[in-house]
Amino acid sequence: MNKRILAIGAALGATTIYGLNHTIAKGVMPTYIQPFGFIVLRVVGAAFLFWIASLFGPKEKIDKKDYPRLCLAAILGMGFNMLVFFKGLALSTPINSAVLITTTPIIVLILSALVIKEKIGAQKFWGIGIGLLGALGLILFSSEVRQDAPNIPLGNIFILMNSVFYGSYLIVVKALLSKYNPLTFMKWLFTLGIFICLPFGYDEFSQIAWSTLPFEAIWPIIFVIVGTTFCTYLFNIFALTQLKASTLSVFMYVQPLVGIMYAIGTGRDNLTIVKIAGACLVFLGVYLASRRPKKS
Template identity: 60%
Template sequence: MDKRLLAILAAIGASAIYGLNHTIAKGVMPAHIEAFGFIMLRVLGASILFWLLSPFAPKEKIDKKDYPRMLGCAVFGMCINMLFFFKGLSLSTPINSSVIITLSPVMVLILASFILKEKITLIKGIGIALGLSGALALVLFSADSVSNAPNIPLGNLMFIINAFSYGFYLVIVKPLTKKYHAITLMKWLFLMGVILNLPVTYSEFTAVDWLNLPFDAIWRMAFVVAGTTFSTYLLNIYALKQLSASTISVFIYLQPLIAIIYAVLVGADHLTTIKVAAGLMVFVGVYLVSFKKTKTRA
């Protein structure tokens, strides 16, 4: 099979896993594991998998001057980012999370304008305004609560913080990706993530009745660790060998589509007028930001 086609399939596969994750992870909280306990399971499981894989990657020594940046990456990419996403998911709905998560490119642009001094054009400014307005609409005008979503506005606000944290992580991790192999970075960042998350997540992690978990909870947890956290990264790495980063970034639009279809089909969430309207504002805003960036590069 053509390598480019395989790369496209890998990128689609990664986005599909992310899309399914919104509902699958939601289904296990809080009945079997609380949000913060889930984060410890996620970073610990991924850390173990990446360290098991590390003997097959090039042996690299981390430069001492890079440790502060790596710590920052772990704080924003493996700690704040994950804690706010899963806590938000336990409070809100899968459709809201899948829509707001697409704000990450907008957050990257805002942060890049401050940190990297990139210019924000009029089109980009309109895109930022639309995207943030759509996200805020979900926070301000969603129902206060529904079944298995006890505080939707607070959960949606946490998704925005999650997108901001992940966007900052993408900005500060970029120099490291040019210097070190992906496996080298991931094994150290996730190990740091385990240490950083331990004080916050320990009590909820140890409160889980691990020996008596039903199969429905086990496969969902395994999916989040092996699928959402580990496999998606490897799929994206493979895709990057054949496709440009800008091409792969387009696949983020598949996440809410897959998440909404799956959530509605299994009855985990439902569409409302506010979700559709706010979602369109977010999508158009992100499109304007991404479109202008692609045009400039061309």
């Protein structure tokens, strides 16, 4: 089979897993496991899998001069990013999560302008404004009362913070990804993530009632560790070997569609006027911010 077709399948598979994750991970929090305890499980499980996988990759050592950047990448990408996302997901709804997560390209654009002085044209400027307006609408006007979503506005703020931390991580990690084999890099990143997340999640992790966990809680935990964390990264890395980064970013638009359809199909969430209006503004903003302006 053509490698490009396989790469497209891998990219589609990764974004589909991400879309399903909003509802699947939400389903076990907080009934069976608290968000920070879940993150400890996630980083420990992923670190173990990447160490096993690295046995089949090249033997590399991290240069001492790269230690500070590696630690910062772990703090942003494997620490604060995951912690605020799962906390937000526990407080909010799967549809809000699936929509707000797509603001990441807008956040990256803003950070790029601030950190590396990348120029922002009129089209991208309007895209940033419209996208953030949609996100703000979801935060301020989400007044649903749900037992499984105790504080939707605060949860939405946490999910938006996830985009900020992840966008910062992408900028910090860029130089390291071009220097080291992905398996070498990720095994150390997730290993550092354990030490970063453990102080926040140890109490919640120790409260997990392992002996009474039903299958309906076990399989989502496995899905998050193996699917959402380990497989998606490998899928995206393979896709990048055959596709341009700009092409791969297009698949991001599939994630909220999968997330919304799965959440509604399983009865875990419902559409409201606020969600529809906010989603439309976010999608339009991301489209304008990500679209290449026409050459004059």
